[in-house]
Amino acid sequence: MLDTSKFFSCLTENGVEFFTGVPDSLLKYFCAYLIENVSHENNIVAANEGNAIGIAAGYHLSTGNIPMVYMQNAGLGNALNPLMSLVAKEVYNIPILLLIGWRGKPGTEAACQHIKQGEITIDLLDTMEIPYFILPEDISEAENLIEDTINDMYNDNLTRAIIVPRYTFSEYSLKEIESKRCEMKREEAIEIIIKSLQTDDVVVSSTGKISREVYEVRERFEESHENDFLMVGSMGHASQIALGIASRDEDKQVVCIEGDGSLIMHMGGLSTITWQDTKNLKHIILNNCAYDSAGGQPTAAPLLDFLKISEGAGYSKAIRAETAKELKEKLEELFNSEGPAMLEVVVEKGARDDLGRPDIGAIERKKQFMDFLQD
Numbered sequence: 611m612l613d614t615s616k617f618f619s620c621l622t623e624n625g626v627e628f629f630t631g632v633p634d635s636l637l638k639y640f641c642a643y644l645i646e647n648v649s650h651e652n653n654i655v656a657a658n659e660g661n662a663i664g665i666a667a668g669y670h671l672s673t674g675n676i677p678m679v680y681m682q683n684a685g686l687g688n689a690l691n692p693l694m695s696l697v698a699k700e701v702y703n704i705p706i707l708l709l710i711g712w713r714g715k716p717g718t719e720a721a722c723q724h725i726k727q728g729e730i731t732i733d734l735l736d737t738m739e740i741p742y743f744i745l746p747e748d749i750s751e752a753e754n755l756i757e758d759t760i761n762d763m764y765n766d767n768l769t770r771a772i773i774v775p776r777y778t779f780s781e782y783s784l785k786e787i788e789s790k791r792c793e794m795k796r797e798e799a800i801e802i803i804i805k806s807l808q809t810d811d812v813v814v815s816s817t818g819k820i821s822r823e824v825y826e827v828r829e830r831f832e833e834s835h836e837n838d839f840l841m842v843g844s845m846g847h848a849s850q851i852a853l854g855i856a857s858r859d860e861d862k863q864v865v866c867i868e869g870d871g872s873l874i875m876h877m878g879g880l881s882t883i884t885w886q887d888t889k890n891l892k893h894i895i896l897n898n899c900a901y902d903s904a905g906g907q908p909t910a911a912p913l914l915d916f917l918k919i920s921e922g923a924g925y926s927k928a929i930r931a932e933t934a935k936e937l938k939e940k941l942e943e944l945f946n947s948e949g950p951a952m953l954e955v956v957v958e959k960g961a962r963d964d965l966g967r968p969d970i971g972a973i974e975r976k977k978q979f980m981d982f983l984q985d
Contacts, residue, residue: 611780612747614639618647620753621678624760626707628669630654630662631680632875636711636776638905641680642784645907655907658846658875659685663692666706676763680709682904683731684724684843693738697769705763708740708771715775722972723817723843735771742771745778784906792958793933796896797823797965799955802934803867803894804828806941807837812855812983816848816868817841818903819961820896824867825968835968835975836982842972846875849893853883856891856949859983863890863945870897870911871904877919883950884924892944893920893952898959906959920952927951 617640621627629648633641633655644653656662659681666677681689689708697704714720714728735742741762743755759770800823807813815821821840828835839855841848852866873895883891899911917928927947931937937955944953968975 612745612752612778613749614643614779614782616749617745617752617779618643620749620756624757626676626678626760628652628666628673628675628677629680630656630665630669630677631709632656632659632662632682632685633901633904633907634680634682634685634711634713635904636682636713636774637680637709637779638784638907639779639782640709641905641907643782645784655909657877657910659688660690660692663689663697663706667692667697667702667704670704670706676705676707676760678707678709680711682711682713684713684727684845686710686727686731686734690738693740693769698738699766699768703767704769705767706769707760707763708742708769710771710773712744712773712775718776721842721967727843731773735773740769740771742773744773744775747778792898792956794937794955794957796820796898796902796957796961797827798934799896799937799957800824800867801827801830802937803865803941804831804833806938806945807865808863808945810862811837812852812859812862812864813838814848814852814855814864814866815840816866816872817843817845818869819965820867820869820903822965822967823961826966834978835970836978838975839979840968840975846872847879848872849879849883850876852891852893853879853886853888855983856888857886860890862983863892864888865892865894867894867896869902870895870899870914870916871901871909873916874909874911874914880920880923880925889949891949891951892947893925893950894944895952895954896957897954898957900959902959902961916952916954925950925952928954930954930956932956 662679669677714724815824848868856864901907920928931940
């Protein structure tokens with residue numbers, strides 16, 4: 611494995627001292643190192659990868675230095691527009707060093723949502739004409755590649771990428787930050803939510819541990835999964851999937867369950883929900899102030915008031931629950947309200963170690979869900 615601290619030192623020795631991006635589980639040790647060893651103003655966790663490219667471009671314009679943007683390969687989709695229409699050599703020719711976690715690398719085991727992205731990652735970089743190298747585990751070899759790459763970037767101002775396969779970085783644990791303890795674990799909150807649903811209610815749950823916990827709770831209750839659309843990939847789009855369903859099936863209550871990081875990533879979707887006046891859409895935010903599925907790095911949630919934001923966007927109701935007792939009461943209030951309405955649920959960071967994954971394939975789950983909607 612590549613020593614995480616030595617990799618960071620190599621970057622700084624070559625003048626890379628500013629970082630921004632969206633955390634990825636393949637890069638979690640590097641991201642943890644940044645959080646604890648780089649000042650807040652020099653490590654900006656962005657709402658999404660496209661935003662990170664913009665932040666990095668602004669940094670270069672103001673300093674002339676080369677920034678690094680970290681992301682998983684799925685984030686290339688969010689970053690594509692500013693990479694091609696802002697920093698490309700045919701436009702402003704701005705050099706940004708990309709650090710990309712290679713989920714779904716061909717020949718390795720991967721979840722379904724990473725397979726296609728993993729197959730086309732290299733082809734996508736080639737199409738965008740972004741030079742790259744795959745990060746080796748040998749530190750001497752890595753140091754030479756990084757030094758040559760950054761020298762080239764100062765000469766031609768071209769964006770370049772470092773591709774990081776799984777298990778490349780050595781372990782670096784993020785120290786526990788002292789914070790207010792929450793009464794509820796996320797899975798406990800999900801169990802209360804599922805118990806509160808009616809037979810015909812539709813659930814759209816966001817990617818990562820939330821969907822895995824929804825699945826496990828249904829299994830524990832010996833209930834069908836046909837009501838649930840368990841997202842994989844496509845972080846930040848849960849509410850818009852729920853909107854698409856709610857706008858076409860007004861007789862069913864549609865419940866979107868997502869995390870704070872997911873909401874922050876594409877928060878503009880709130881205005882689309884209210885613009886469409888989706889009275890049957892109920893929006894539940896499980897807020898633990900962390901990118902829990904990507905390594906537990908902090909989000910900007912502590913600075914945000916999701917209730918005021920949703921009210922400002924036009925939601926008819928916005929309420930909060932911090933205890934199990936409150937959650938049961940607030941769910942009744944939420945479900946009896948005219949939507950769009952939001953319930954923020956404050957939950958503890960983390961999940962149990964033995965949290966499983968759905969044993970029904972994504973295509974089969976989609977078919978069951980569509981049959982349920984059409985029935």
